[in-house]
Amino acid sequence: MSRDTRAEISLIRIRENMLNIRKSLPDSVKLMAVVKANGYGHGDIESAAAAEQAGADYLAVAYLEEALRLRDAGMKLPILVLTPIPPELTQLALELDLTLTVTSAKWFSEMRVFKPYASAGKLRVHVKMDTGLGRIGIRTKDEWDELVPWLSARDVEVDGFYTHFATAGQADTGYLEQQAARFARMKEWGRSSGLAIRHYHCAGSAAALRFPHLAMDMVRIGAAMYGFYPEGLACSVKLEPALSLHSRLIQVKKLAKGEYLGYNNSYRAEEDEWIGTVPIGYADGWSQRMQGTDVLIEGQRTPIVGKICMDQLMIKLPGPCAEGTPVTLIGFQGEQRITFAELAAHIGSVAQEVSTSLGVRVARTYIDIEEARTRWDKQTWPNEINQAVI
Ligand SMILES: *Cc1c(COP(=O)(O)O)cnc(C)c1O
Numbered sequence: 461m462s463r464d465t466r467a468e469i470s471l472i473r474i475r476e477n478m479l480n481i482r483k484s485l486p487d488s489v490k491l492m493a494v495v496k497a498n499g500y501g502h503g504d505i506e507s508a509a510a511a512e513q514a515g516a517d518y519l520a521v522a523y524l525e526e527a528l529r530l531r532d533a534g535m536k537l538p539i540l541v542l543t544p545i546p547p548e549l550t551q552l553a554l555e556l557d558l559t560l561t562v563t564s565a566k567w568f569s570e571m572r573v574f575k576p577y578a579s580a581g582k583l584r585v586h587v588k589m590d591t592g593l594g595r596i597g598i599r600t601k602d603e604w605d606e607l608v609p610w611l612s613a614r615d616v617e618v619d620g621f622y623t624h625f626a627t628a629g630q631a632d633t634g635y636l637e638q639q640a641a642r643f644a645r646m647k648e649w650g651r652s653s654g655l656a657i658r659h660y661h662c663a664g665s666a667a668a669l670r671f672p673h674l675a676m677d678m679v680r681i682g683a684a685m686y687g688f689y690p691e692g693l694a695c696s697v698k699l700e701p702a703l704s705l706h707s708r709l710i711q712v713k714k715l716a717k718g719e720y721l722g723y724n725n726s727y728r729a730e731e732d733e734w735i736g737t738v739p740i741g742y743a744d745g746w747s748q749r750m751q752g753t754d755v756l757i758e759g760q761r762t763p764i765v766g767k768i769c770m771d772q773l774m775i776k777l778p779g780p781c782a783e784g785t786p787v788t789l790i791g792f793q794g795e796q797r798i799t800f801a802e803l804a805a806h807i808g809s810v811a812q813e814v815s816t817s818l819g820v821r822v823a824r825t826y827i828d829i830e831e832a833r834t835r836w837d838k839q840t841w842p843n844e845i846n847q848a849v850i
Contacts (some may be wrong), residue, residue: 463739465707466823468791469502471510471832473702477685478514484697485668489675490659492518492540494682496526501745501815502686502703503824505533505844511685512537513836520680524549524558531556533844540586540620543596547571554581559619563588563596564603568610577613586620586659587611589646591639593626604649611655620659620678621650628666629690629810636667640674666690669697688811691801701800703815704791705822708784709736709757712777721774722766726751734777738787741771745817746789749807757787759794790814 482491493516494500499507508519508530520540521527527539540559547570553560554575562568562585575583587607590597598604611618623643627635643662650657659677665684667674670693683689687701715721715729729735738755740746748768754761755775765776775787790798800811807813826832826845833841 463707463710465738465740465744465821466705466825467501467818468704468706468825468827469506470702470828471506471826472828473687473700474502474507474510474685475514475832477687477699477702478511478516478681480697480699481669481679481681481684482515485672485675485679488677490517490678491515492520492661492678492680493685494520494542494664494680495530496520496522496542496682497816500682500686500688500812501818503826504529505535505842506824506826506829507685508533508535508537509836509840509842509845510832512840513832518559518678520682524553524556527556527558528552533842535842536840538584538619542588548574550574550583554583559584559586561586561588561596562607562611563590563598565606565610568607575615577615579615582615582617584617584619585611586622587618587650589621589623589643591623591625591642591646591662592635593624593639595624597623598646601649604646604653608653608655611653618655618657620661621647621657622659622661622680624664625662625667628664628670629693631693636671666693669695683810683812686812686815688800688815690810691805701791701811705740705789705818706791707738707740707787707789709781709787710739710772710783711737712781712783714780723769724767727766727774734780735765736775736777736781736785736787737772738775738789739772740789740822741769741773743770744819744822745814746773747807747817750803753803753806754798755787755789756793756796756798757781757785759796761796761798 493511495504495508498504518538522542524545550571588597590599661676661678663674663679665681668679687699689695715733715735717731719729721727760778762776766774803814804811
């Protein structure tokens with residue numbers, strides 16, 4: 461993109477975060493690195509490679525196309541697709557050696573059209589239980605009993621049985637305990653079914669770090685791998701954000717007192733003021749909800765003024781800065797820092813909404829890729845990354 465707006469990403473940070481999480485858990489617990497949504501905006505292939513270097517045992521994505529990208533890049537780790545795939549894509553999933561999420565007998569009956577019993581290949585699945593998030597999964601014993609005959613087929617491997625918590629990032633642990641208790645009862649359904657179920661798992665980042673006793677056979681780490689942790693909760697594992705976001709002024713002007721700026725005259729100068737234009741807008745993930753937040757310039761905080769446009773936004777300048785002056789939207793300038801947490805709080809969301817919103821027009825620059833490439837295990841380093849250096 462012919463502009464200076466770029467996310468700077470440290471793969472070494474991602475690897476360190478994963479190594480620190482790994483160290484906080486018993487060795488027997490497997491580590492699944494969640495790289496859906498383009499690795500939470502950090503680059504899916506790059507993040508997966510960094511996680512593999514840290515010893516991740518599995519990868520996870522939300523949709524089949526995301527897994528396809530990882531396989532195309534040469535990633536060999538098992539990949540769990542967290543959302544049930546359309547049954548007609550089962551053969552493609554087998555070719556890609558994917559692990560599929562199953563939430564109903566109906567899916568199996570439809571899938572059998574595309575993978576008849578006599579056909580080659582084993583279908584590796586994780587059954588998803590809904591213990592209270594209310595999103596996807598099996599809720600009742602009847603639904604489970606209906607599914608068991610399908611799971612018992614010779615060409616099906618039940619590699620996992622899992623659930624997901626609704627409140628793992630909240631201080632009050634009451635609902636999480638209820639969900640954990642419900643999952644414990646559901647595990648008994650699994651154990652008494654006669655199926656050889658390999659991995660029971662329930663914890664995402666917050667649960668894995670706050671309640672290591674819930675780690676079971678595997679933890680699914682997304683947010684924490686990128687350095688995100690629920691605001692206001694103590695964390696004993698060292699996590700550092702891996703992404704910072706930078707741009708440069710493309711225009712500087714003086715606005716006279718009383719003059720307007722922005723669509724709908726959304727800002728009026730209270731005095732004579734210097735204004736700078738920064739080439740990032742809501743089409744890049746800097747939503748209009750970010751109005752009222754600050755950026756950094758010349759080591760100082762300064763507000764975004766007026767409505768954020770599709771491709772640009774305007775900021776109040778501390779003085780007549782030169783065009784080309786660096787602007788930081790996430791990260792440090794000297795002592796000053798804009799954090800994911802403050803941006804997330806402003807828009808009433810979580811850090812991962814900010815990072816996953818960064819659009820395709822925001823270039824990703826891997827600041828320590830040379831070090832990663834020379835020091836890390838070359839056997840598992842995808843070729844794609846060597847070509848993708850910006
Ligand atoms: C996205 C996702 C995760 C990762 O959660 P984090 O809180 O980002 O670690 C884990 N499990 C499931 C089912 C998910 O959809």
